[in-house]
Amino acid sequence: MYTPERERDLIELTRRILKDLDQIRRSDLKKAQEYAPLLREVIRYHDYKYYIQASPVISDYEYDQIFRTLRDLESKYPQIVTPDSPTQRVASEITGSFPEVSHYTPMLSLDNAYTEEELRDFDRRVREATGLETVEYSVEPKYDGAGIALVYRDDIFVRGATRGDGETGEDITNNLRTIKTIPLRADFSKFGIRLIEIRGEVLISREEFRRMNEERMEEGLTPFANPRNAAAGSLRLQNPAEVAKRRLEAVVYQVSYVEPEDMYPETHYEAVRMLHSLGFKTPFKDMKLCRGIDEVIAYCKEWEEKRDTYPYEIDGMVVKVNVRKYYDTLGFTSHHPRWAIAFKFKARQATTKLVSVVFQVGRVGTVTPVGKLEPVQIGGVTVSSVSLFNEDFIKEKDIRIGDLVLVERAGDVIPYVVEVIKEARDGDETPIEFPENCPSCGSKLVKLPGEVAWRCINIACPDQVVLRLRHWGSREAMDIRGLGEATAKALYSKGFVKDVGDLYYLKVTDLVKLPGFAEKAALNLYNAIQESKNRGLDRVIYGLGIRYVGLTTAKKLAQEIDSIWDLKDMPIEKIVRIEGIGDIVARSIKEFFSREENLKVIEKLEKAGVKLTRTKLEKEGPLKGKVFVFTGTLRCCSRERAGQIVEILGGTFANTVTSKTTYLVVGEDPGRTKLTRAKQLGVKTISEEEFLDMIRDYVNLEDLRRSERREGSLF
Numbered sequence: 226m227y228t229p230e231r232e233r234d235l236i237e238l239t240r241r242i243l244k245d246l247d248q249i250r251r252s253d254l255k256k257a258q259e260y261a262p263l264l265r266e267v268i269r270y271h272d273y274k275y276y277i278q279a280s281p282v283i284s285d286y287e288y289d290q291i292f293r294t295l296r297d298l299e300s301k302y303p304q305i306v307t308p309d310s311p312t313q314r315v316a317s318e319i320t321g322s323f324p325e326v327s328h329y330t331p332m333l334s335l336d337n338a339y340t341e342e343e344l345r346d347f348d349r350r351v352r353e354a355t356g357l358e359t360v361e362y363s364v365e366p367k368y369d370g371a372g373i374a375l376v377y378r379d380d381i382f383v384r385g386a387t388r389g390d391g392e393t394g395e396d397i398t399n400n401l402r403t404i405k406t407i408p409l410r411a412d413f414s415k416f417g418i419r420l421i422e423i424r425g426e427v428l429i430s431r432e433e434f435r436r437m438n439e440e441r442m443e444e445g446l447t448p449f450a451n452p453r454n455a456a457a458g459s460l461r462l463q464n465p466a467e468v469a470k471r472r473l474e475a476v477v478y479q480v481s482y483v484e485p486e487d488m489y490p491e492t493h494y495e496a497v498r499m500l501h502s503l504g505f506k507t508p509f510k511d512m513k514l515c516r517g518i519d520e521v522i523a524y525c526k527e528w529e530e531k532r533d534t535y536p537y538e539i540d541g542m543v544v545k546v547n548v549r550k551y552y553d554t555l556g557f558t559s560h561h562p563r564w565a566i567a568f569k570f571k572a573r574q575a576t577t578k579l580v581s582v583v584f585q586v587g588r589v590g591t592v593t594p595v596g597k598l599e600p601v602q603i604g605g606v607t608v609s610s611v612s613l614f615n616e617d618f619i620k621e622k623d624i625r626i627g628d629l630v631l632v633e634r635a636g637d638v639i640p641y642v643v644e645v646i647k648e649a650r651d652g653d654e655t656p657i658e659f660p661e662n663c664p665s666c667g668s669k670l671v672k673l674p675g676e677v678a679w680r681c682i683n684i685a686c687p688d689q690v691v692l693r694l695r696h697w698g699s700r701e702a703m704d705i706r707g708l709g710e711a712t713a714k715a716l717y718s719k720g721f722v723k724d725v726g727d728l729y730y731l732k733v734t735d736l737v738k739l740p741g742f743a744e745k746a747a748l749n750l751y752n753a754i755q756e757s758k759n760r761g762l763d764r765v766i767y768g769l770g771i772r773y774v775g776l777t778t779a780k781k782l783a784q785e786i787d788s789i790w791d792l793k794d795m796p797i798e799k800i801v802r803i804e805g806i807g808d809i810v811a812r813s814i815k816e817f818f819s820r821e822e823n824l825k826v827i828e829k830l831e832k833a834g835v836k837l838t839r840t841k842l843e844k845e846g847p848l849k850g851k852v853f854v855f856t857g858t859l860r861c862c863s864r865e866r867a868g869q870i871v872e873i874l875g876g877t878f879a880n881t882v883t884s885k886t887t888y889l890v891v892g893e894d895p896g897r898t899k900l901t902r903a904k905q906l907g908v909k910t911i912s913e914e915e916f917l918d919m920i921r922d923y924v925n926l927e928d929l930r931r932s933e934r935r936e937g938s939l940f
């Protein structure tokens with residue numbers, strides 16, 4: 226896709242652009258017309274490094290700066306926007322329903338083979354029809370996502386559609402534009418191609434899927450059954466901005482139509498190689514050319530073994546005749562091509578009986594129904610219980626006790642009821658009754674307006690307290706070894722601990738009183754608790770178990786504040802301005818901090834010496850680990866510009882002087898507050914000249930001064 230020389234040029238261009246960003250931002254129309262293509266070119270290159278090769282060559286911060294510059298220029302001069310501009314990915318317009326479009330060639334499905342024998346039968350049919358003795362097959366993973374068809378005309382991505390009924394699909398171009406692994410332009414013209422339709426799959430990686438479901442469950446929403454449903458559901462969202470938030474990826478694996486017709490690559494392998502070279506995500510590296518069916522079978526088996534280590538869910542392998550000219554000879558049935566077949570891996574679904582339903586109270590008081598199943602083997606694991614999530618889930622699927630249910634366990638994902646086999650009912654099935662009282666403390670359950678879950682709102686509910694303790698000690702939170710559910714229960718029932726703050730006041734002499742705790746275990750737990758004091762602000766925020774605040778949100782919050790107390794005082798309008806944090810989460814945070822009992826817990830933690838302040842993320846660069854605050858007017862450039870330079874060089878730019886500040890850089894007419902505060906805290910003050918000395922080797926100061934002067938800023 227990019228030659229080493231080209232890469233060097235693009236990196237050089239990137240550096241020049243970064244250096245001149247301020248100037249570029251202030252371009253007039255003529256200049257904007259010159260800069261925009263350059264900005265697009267470097268953004269495309271960095272997208273490729275980041276999304277396709279997963280080895281970015283600039284920091285996210287620098288990327289954002291370039292991206293924003295292009296976006297700002299385009300919004301200032303809308304006439305320079307092009308449909309393939311990277312900014313067009315983040316559409317914000319809400320689309321109506323999706324229009325229908327006809328595919329260039331019907332999107333058929335594949336015939337399935339479940340056994341080696343069935344693969345051999347397929348090979349026999351191919352050999353008979355083609356007269357070949359040995360057939361060359363191309364074998365690649367079968368992705369379990371949502372099928373799509375992409376059309377490029379004159380190198381521009383012009384249309385993307387769902388499979389629909391195979392003949393007609395829904396036009397979801399705007400949503401697909403938000404997926405960064407779909408290039409908005411690709412040089413098909415280099416291959417003599419004017420128009421091309423390609424087939425592929427929209428996917429969500431297992432990791433992203435897990436993250437998404439965790440978030441959904443935190444929010445009391447029903448999680449997706451599997452990555453495929455998550456991808457398909459996301460694609461059909463009406464708001465492309467929402468789609469952009471889900472980290473969807475697209476892989477393409479088939480050329481289905483080409484104009485002019487004689488420009489079709491001769492083999493499937495070549496077709497995929499072409500797509501790969503044009504910057505698409507493809508199965509190229511996982512694809513194998515096999516001579517004869519024995520090699521095919523061996524390769525399929527190899528992949529079945531390693532399927533769980535693959536970052537995406539795959540449900541089999543697709544075996545395709547490699548040489549295209551045989552496609553015509555072999556032809557199609559009404560359902561599938563005769564030149565390809567899917568070898569399906571062992572199913573991860575099974576049917577079993579729902580024996581009973583129990584109700585559990587969660588950490589934030591949500592009551593969850595859990596179905597007890599007649600134990601069943603799914604993909605080598607015995608499954609005997611399954612979450613039924615909430616009342617709506619049960620109603621929607623009309624699940625009753627005694628029902629035969631289809632259960633899926635996708636990869637390492639939690640088991641899930643996909644559907645009820647209603648045909649198997651004999652009339653003895655009984656509806657699931659939701660309890661009116663909390664199964665732990667007996668208090669009346671409530672359903673808050675707009676929520677699907679029933680909740681116990683008794684803050685002292687024993688099950689909730691125990692779960693909060695366990696959550697605080699969990700690996701992602703404060704990582705306290707030895708504080709599992711049983712220990713948390715014992716600590717609570719002995720009356721030693723009523724909230725997480727109490728943990729830090731426990732003595733070894735208390736801990737030895739726990740059942741099964743000899744002196745060694747007690748000492749270990751004591752030490753583990755003490756060690757957890759320095760886990761960091763994000764882990765504390767997560768550990769507190771604020772409703773809707775998962776690890777990702779906690780991290781985002783921690784980056785915006787210096788101490789947990791800042792969160793208490795942060796107005797709702799400011800919280801929702803943090804990217805990815807919405808109204809519901811913000812209100813939940815406010816609610817948490819408005820409760821006296823929660824503030825008391827935080828005070829207890831603070832008194833005990835638990836670290837409730839932020840340590841800045843370590844970055845790379847010559848100013849790594851240094852925190853700069855500026856006061857007064859600088860002669861070299863604006864304070865914002867100086868801050869940018871600091872950040873690019875790996876340092877941190879802050880607005881207020883705290884004990885974390887390394888230098889207060891003092892310009893002309895400095896503000897009183899910052900100076901006094903620096904003096905109080907013993908923060909070193911330096912002059913602008915001293916600051917410039919630190920960056921002189923990395924920044925061309927002459928250029929800096931000149932560019933600022935030309936804009937008529939400070940002189």
Ligand code: IVH
Pocket residue numbers: 332333334335365366367368369371372373424425426478479508543562565567
């Ligand atoms: S080729 C005409 N290759 O599986 C044949 N399909 O069950 C075009 N799929 O509709 C399909 N991975 O959505 C092909 N590597 C792959 C695939 C793949 C997943 C999907 C595709 C297709 C379905 C058939």
